[in-house]
Amino acid sequence: MLSKRQDEIIEKSIQIIDEKGIQGLTIKNLSKAIGISEPAIYRHFDSKFDILCTVLNGFKEDLMQRVQILEQDKSEPLIKMQNFYTQVLHRLANNPSLVSVIFSEEIFQNEARLTNKVMEIQQMNEEIVKGMLMKLKQAKQIPETTNIEIFTILFFGSMRQLVRQWKFNGHDFNLVEKGNILFSTLIQTLKH
Secondary structure (H helix, E strand, O other): OOOHHHHHHHHHHHHHHHOOHHHHOOHHHHHHHOOOOHHHHHHOOOHHHHHHHHHHHHHHHHHHHHHHHHHHOOHHHHHHHHHHHHHHHHHHOOOHHHHHHHHHHHHHHOOOOOOOHHHHHHHHHHHHHHHHHHHHHHOOOOOOOOOOHHHHHHHHHHHHHHHHHHHHHHOOOOOOHHHHHHHHHHHHHHOO
């Protein structure tokens, strides 16, 4: 569990990445944004790498919590999948600066350990969606011929495009609303 100050450092780090990119996330910029000294940051985190690991671990923990909620959800598979999709969109709509971190894997590409963490999170997400699609198949809510692997790519690719469009257009549309339309369209496409 993070301390209040560590939470503040993480939140500011995400904001800085959103505003200035990964290059803008320096201990100096971070200390200035929070209003504390650089050594004060080092009392909480050993390095910028440590901060980024904590950011990614936070995403992973959030995902694991969503999985637990999904497992307890007794809704039919299609509703369950839509709930998952909507939860993700709500989280992003309520925390727009997260988009710059979650959908910018390339910012971690120069550090193998960070890249591996991003891949773990991505694989967890893919496994969740594949599992839900298998349940849809078993419930005969999508055709037996549905290629789960390909549809998972469509699912995440379309979500990614929608979220990036929302970010680059200055959040000028309701992400959750448009996301639900997109989800329904994807499912309708699958059924035909």
